Amino acid sequence: xxxxxxxxxxxxxxxxxxxxxxxxxxxxxxxxxxxxxxxxxxxxxxxxxxxxxxxxxxxxxxxxxxxxxxxxxxxxxxxxxxxxxxxxxxxxxxxxxxxxxxxxxxxxxxxxxxxxxxxxxxxxxxxxxxxxxxxxxxxxxxxxxxxxxxxxxxxxxxxxxxxxxxx
Amino acid sequence: xxxxxxxxxxxxxxxxxxxxxxxxxxxxxxxxxxxxxxxxxxxxxxxxxxxxxxxxxxxxxxxxxxxxxxxxxxxxxxxxxxxxxxxxxxxxxxxxxxxxxxxxxxxxxxxxxxxxxxxxxxxxxxxxxxxxxxxxxxxxxxxxxxxxxxxxxxxxxxxxxxxxxxxxxxxxxxxxxxxxxxxxxxxxxxxxxxxxxxxxxxxxxxxxxx
Numbered sequence: 001x002x003x004x005x006x007x008x009x010x011x012x013x014x015x016x017x018x019x020x021x022x023x024x025x026x027x028x029x030x031x032x033x034x035x036x037x038x039x040x041x042x043x044x045x046x047x048x049x050x051x052x053x054x055x056x057x058x059x060x061x062x063x064x065x066x067x068x069x070x071x072x073x074x075x076x077x078x079x080x081x082x083x084x085x086x087x088x089x090x091x092x093x094x095x096x097x098x099x100x101x102x103x104x105x106x107x108x109x110x111x112x113x114x115x116x117x118x119x120x121x122x123x124x125x126x127x128x129x130x131x132x133x134x135x136x137x138x139x140x141x142x143x144x145x146x147x148x149x150x151x152x153x154x155x156x157x158x159x160x161x162x163x164x165x166x167x
Numbered sequence: 168x169x170x171x172x173x174x175x176x177x178x179x180x181x182x183x184x185x186x187x188x189x190x191x192x193x194x195x196x197x198x199x200x201x202x203x204x205x206x207x208x209x210x211x212x213x214x215x216x217x218x219x220x221x222x223x224x225x226x227x228x229x230x231x232x233x234x235x236x237x238x239x240x241x242x243x244x245x246x247x248x249x250x251x252x253x254x255x256x257x258x259x260x261x262x263x264x265x266x267x268x269x270x271x272x273x274x275x276x277x278x279x280x281x282x283x284x285x286x287x288x289x290x291x292x293x294x295x296x297x298x299x300x301x302x303x304x305x306x307x308x309x310x311x312x313x314x315x316x317x318x319x320x321x322x323x324x325x326x327x328x329x330x331x332x333x334x335x336x337x338x339x340x341x342x343x344x345x346x347x348x349x350x351x352x353x354x355x356x357x358x359x360x361x362x363x364x365x366x367x368x369x370x371x372x373x374x375x376x377x
Contacts, residue, residue, distance in 0.1 A: 011190070095183040132347050
């Protein structure tokens with residue numbers, strides 16, 4: 001019974017969670033790995049997670065916390081190898097608009113997280129605030145700044161595409 | 168574009184992103200970890216019993232740390248290691264994956280000249296914020312991380328003001344995994360007799376601009 005519940009939850013929420021984590025990390029394969037790890041932990045603690053008021057937010061929160069650890073390890077190893085930057089071309093997935101990933105990457109991390117929770121998980125301001133451990137007013141402020149920045153970037157992309165079609 | 172158009176464009180751009188990992192793979196991984204955890208708990212309990220017996224048989228003093236020679240301390244256990252250095256500093260390494268006995272670590276640090284109070288999944292702060300000796304703390308503790316992910320601290324006991332101690336709160340793997348805070352270890356320097364206020368909730372990460 002529990003297994004069926006978990007499977008149903010996974011089928012219903014996996015894509016939204018993946019999109020939310022991808023919007024934050026900007027790396028398609030890393031996002032899939034992190035979300036799979038978070039769902040595995042959810043399965044192991046399913047009795048507790050199933051009672052969580054927003055289990056899909058739990059998944060994204062755990063995936064992003066895992067990301068902190070992995071990123072720190074990778075940064076250290078990369079620094080020892082003499083390479084400081086991740087290759088951006090390796091981060092894009094074939095199933096997502098690269099212009100959007102570039103625009104999201106330009107946002108500060110917290111703004112990306114707020115966009116991810118509000119857009120892909122459809123969380124209200126209070127739940128997003130609880131998930132991120134910040135005040136509801138801060139969520140609103142981050143979302144407003146993120147939308148302003150994305151509007152500028154997306155308008156530029158649209159305008160470039162329109163010019164390209166005319167030429 | 169109004170706000171809804173922008174957010175709608177973001178949503179649409181990800182519409183073709185789908186998770187490909189089959190649920191059976193997650194469940195198999197979870198089952199395998201559960202089995203390892205149960206086996207690890209049994210082995211850990213056996214090792215802990217063995218260590219306790221070793222201490223009881225080999226140590227002339229009941230409260231002595233596992234290994235100590237003169238003023239030098241070189242204790243290496245699965246969960247942590249403590250080494251005194253020739254310059255008077257003390258290097259402490261912690262391996263988060265292993266369970267840690269706070270009392271053993273506390274006694275080992277005391278032997279190395281570092282008075283400390285260690286708690287697991289419980290974090291304390293002085294009830295009176297003025298007793299949080301942050302300026303002195305910066306002189307006492309330097310930290311870093313090794314390439315294998317092990318946490319390393321270098322403590323300078325001589326920089327600790329008289330009648331002070333370190334309070335160290337540690338988070339075990341998997342404790343409150345959905346907490347927004349990524350913190351694993353929180354340390355403070357406080358007077359010996361400072362009244363403390365403690366919580367079992369992982370403390371929030373200090374605010375940053377990003």
